[in-house]
Amino acid sequence: MLKITNLAVSFNTRNGTVTAVRDISLDVAAGQKVGIVGESGSGKSVTAFSIMRLLDDGGQNDAGTIHYQDINLLQCSEQEMRDIRGREISMVFQNPRAALNPIRKVGYQIEDVLRRHSRSTRQSARRHAIEALSAVKINDPQAVYGRYPFELSGGMCQRVVIAIALACDPRLLIADEPTTGLDITTQKVVMELIDELITERQMSAILITHDLALAAQYCDHIVVMKDGEIVESGDSVTLFATPQHAYTRKLVNATPRTGASLRDLLPSPSDAKTSQLTNKVTSLAPARPAPLLEVNNLVKTFTTASGVVNAVKDVSFTIHRNESVGLVGESGSGKSTTSSLLMRLDHCSSGQILFEGRNLLDVTTKQFAKDPRRASLQMVFQDAGDSLNPRHTAEMLIVEPIARLTNMNRKEKKARVSELAQMVGLPEALLTRYQHQLSGGQKARVGIARAIALNPKLLILDEPTAALDVSIQAIVLNLLHDLRAELDMSYLFVSHDLRVVELMCDNVMVMRHGEIIERGSAKQVLQQPQHPYTRELLAAVPQSPELQYGPNTSNRAVL
Amino acid sequence: MNSTVTLTEPVQPSQSALQHIIYVMRENPVTLVSFMMLAVLVVIAVAGHWLAPFDPLASDSSAVLQPPSTTHWFGTDNVGRDVFSRVLVATRLDLQISVMAVSLSFVIGSLLGAVAGYWGGWLDVCLSRILDTIMAFPLFVLAMGIVAALGNTVENIIYATAIINIPFYARLIRAEVNIRRDSGFAVSARLSGNSEIRVLAFHVFPNTLPPVMVQLSLNLGWAILNAAGLSFIGLGVRPPTPEWGIMVAEGSQYIVSGEWWMAVFPGLALMFAVFTFNLLGDGLRDIVDPRTRK
Incomplete structure (x- = not known):
């Protein structure tokens, strides 16, 4: 035809x-x-x-x-x-x-x-x-x-x-x-x-x-x-x-799939150095029971021309130190609103947010820009391209939080940027580039380098790989995983991709219409979902029997 | 750890600012021509006084109303002054008026527009209505009124031209700031510890510049025309100061009797300047916009 x-x-x-x-x-x-x-x-x-x-x-x-x-x-x-x-x-x-x-x-x-x-x-x-x-x-x-x-x-x-x-x-x-x-x-x-x-x-x-x-x-x-x-x-x-x-x-x-670990996504999983690292990461992975962030009865309502919208209704959860929590939901579920409330980018209508036991809401959103805790709460955005100022070079972008929130001198700043670029695997030659001159994966690295520049304790990842190709996604996910272990960070991983969440998170919360309808360990929620909506979400993930177990992982699938 | 994050994408050399300007010029011949025309104008504005073959103010009763010749390229006027010298010398004053008026309206207009677009609310409503009121006046009549009220000086022409142009900048920048105030890079600037004023001044505002450059350049042309218009009707620069508008005004009385050169040559100079600035806009935008770089 x-x-x-x-x-x-x-x-x-x-x-x-x-x-x-x-x-x-x-x-x-x-x-x-x-x-x-x-x-x-x-x-x-x-x-x-x-x-x-x-x-x-x-x-x-x-x-x-x-x-x-x-x-x-x-x-x-x-x-x-x-x-x-x-x-x-x-x-x-x-x-x-x-x-x-x-x-x-x-x-x-x-x-x-x-x-x-x-x-x-x-x-x-x-x-x-x-x-x-x-x-x-x-x-x-x-x-x-x-x-x-x-x-x-x-x-x-x-x-x-x-x-x-x-x-x-x-x-x-x-x-x-x-x-x-x-x-x-x-x-x-x-x-x-x-x-x-x-x-x-x-x-x-x-x-x-x-x-x-x-x-x-x-x-x-x-x-x-x-x-x-x-x-x-x-x-x-x-x-x-x-x-x-x-x-x-x-x-x-x-391609993320059931039964494959994060390392399996990379082209050469047998790399000696990598497998060594995998062991190191798994030994660090269990979260210590010290709560880093406690959210109690968080509410956000918007008043629009067509009436009152309850974007977040009475949400409570805890993120422990070195824990990675997944927040799953479709558009309009309130997951982005929740993350911007936690980041203090928006006022919440009522509720309490405790960060390291201290009330995070004791300063206004405006004053929080200069608050010392600003450095501890950072975010990686969904669309790396949109979140990078088109008039700034990669170096200017990465140095921005360092310049605003620390008192480093010029030389220290430069050294720190080089160090960060190395940590995220960005060649130093690319630091003079503008964002449109970088590839998707490189932009994601710049965004991550900027977010970890101040050694944050909690990093919110808002669909950090949604705009990336699958092979780049595999690399970025592994990078994020390694950085968490290395820098002792906690993650709130916001995503709609259940397979990715399963790979990246210890615990998962499923959000719908501003409420958390199901929560539990990643394994439990994604393999034995209780709520009908979670089951609906899982059923919607494109499944192909051949892809369930990738070619190199058939032996792992038994585990 | 680096074994897991090896980067396979090739690293190509980046372009310097100068290479970028050369590229913009080469890619768009109109830009190259307009920049050359601008260079001519600037050279004449700076060196016009030395280039002029005669004293632009010296009258010569033996050579009144002479047509263009090898001695007087553009002829002489009704009191025997060399029109060519006067056209050259006038360049500086005309460019001064337009550049200063446009800078003034750009600065004030950006300030008002950025504030209104970024914070919105009642501030935006008040500012926008005030600017709408200014725009509701016939702008040239408003400029005439301002000059007539403040007095007939070069500074007042600049102020009048600036005031009538402010609303255009304010509107444009207000719209450009408004669409960017909640963009990803503005939010990430806030996360990096920038105060709202810093987010506006160092992150949002600079991104509004490319479209403003086009406006700026067109405006330089209009400002020259406006200043010349005010002088033409007798408000503004006073004779015998050489200025294109006055020269056209003075020459216009002699066109009927056949002494066309008195009005036509300063008119052509005016046209050349306005045309240059109109052509300049797109090229200026491409140079200012980092996204057009390789």
Whole structure:
């Protein structure tokens, strides 16, 4: 149905011509679901955009052909492509809010596609649009028809995007990271919806994702890409069960899964120095029963135009010294509000926070900036890029807390920055760089170096690896784990990724609607969940039997 | 421990500020041209007094209203002064007025806008309404009023031009600060122990500069036009001081009788200056924005 032969794409950039995709061949048969898996920069999106002929101005197809049925897409005129897009081949994008026009009612946006491809007349458009909305299982499609994108949740927006993509019954759907940024339960619902619709309509699909388990679960055939090349392809069962290429093995290995320890995620778990360290860490891991942070009956209410919102309702917990506590919940559960209350970035409505036995709320949020305890409470942010000032170099970023909260002189500061850079594995040559000149993993390291600059006692990690590729995530998680042992820190690990929490935390709290609904040791909560919501969360994690036990860890799984 | 955190990503050399400026110039020829035009203006402003072949104030009754010639490139005016010399010498005054007026409105406007955008609330409401009130006046008429009330001096032209431009800066910076006040880097600056004022001054405000640079550069052009306009209608710089606006005003009476050079050459100089500043904006923004660096 779709046949890509020897495709090569390059981009003209400031640093000369960069080859994004080289010599790619790929077949999609009718009714087949193909997954393209790879890390950022592997060329998977470029491939998708080439099929749709939506490359940026700087991009050009250097070689190869893309045949859709009998049409050579690369030779089509723009006019012909416009007829093909939407009617024959459709695309679902990563960020549904960005893909929808914010100032147009979603119903009209569906009508636009229908009328463009002459599927509806002015009279029938409304009826067809509502049918398209009900096809993606939106309750009350009549009401949603008249809504604007901002009035809908992320999951609803993605359903509308799918409704638009499928409105004209295309034969091929390209989904580019369709669930990245959505909550895990929403991800499950959206993926199952796509899967069901595709099967029902006998369409073909290309799923582009960085999540191996997701691809394994929903695709028949998987293609693994790296640096613009296909390194391996095969049907999804055999590919992940017996990966042939070293890169695929590395990816499979780095994916957090049940039964694998943190060290298993790294490429060379047999490294002597590493295993020695693992023993050291495990011996330190049991938390000493001295409470570092005690939170009692914490409440936060916001008053908005639409009424009072109870973001955090009566939350109490304790974090002990050298303990790592996971805080799990979906967006809107109050986990971010809780962490900013603990960091004294926001006032709490009522409740008590004791830090080392002293009331943390005895100074105002404003005065806390200069409080000596500020140094003890630090945070690593979700989006390293956003949390780094774009006008500061890595060195200026790391030195900032040292300059503000200590009295070190210039030389001491410089020495401390070098020391920190070494601790987090950041080459010193990168210290003069601005954040946009650093890779995702390097930015994460700068963020971590800044957070540990003052030897904090409690570090809040707000989804520190959510924006990272899986192999970088494995390295950063290990780094964080080692630093905790080395610097004797306690962690509050805020995340929606249950597998990561299982690896990183001693104890776990599950939060929903501002309340902690379940808590206990990580093993207990994630393996024998009591609360139905925790079970729902766990069930939503993409599972593929092959990935349960990675290739190198089959012997460990017994343990 | 380093064995677990080895970094495999390659380290490429970073770019210096000068290399970056050269890159911006090369990438966008318009920027290069505009910077060259600016260099011409600056050289004339600094050295105009020495470059001028004649004394710009010396009248010569034997050479009145002469058309452009090899001695008097731009001709002479109604009292026999060399128009070319006067145009050259006027550059400094005109640039002084515009640069000072724009700096003044930039400083005051940023201060008001940053405070209003960062803290919001009633402070924002009050400041915004006051600025709206200023913007509701026909701005040139307001400038005329200010100069007429304060007196006819160069300083007062600067103040008047500055006041009418403040709302534009304040509005722009208010919006830019507002979207960044709760951004990740502002929050992390607070965690690093910065007080709110430091967060605003050293973290949020500098990030608003790239769009402001475009405004700043366009404004320099408008300020020159504004000053020239005020002089043209007789408010502002007084004759016989050489100033482009006055020269156009004086020359305008002679256009009908065919002595076009008196008004056209200072007018062209004015156009050249305004055009330079209009072209400059984008290039200036690219240079100030660290994100355009390699």
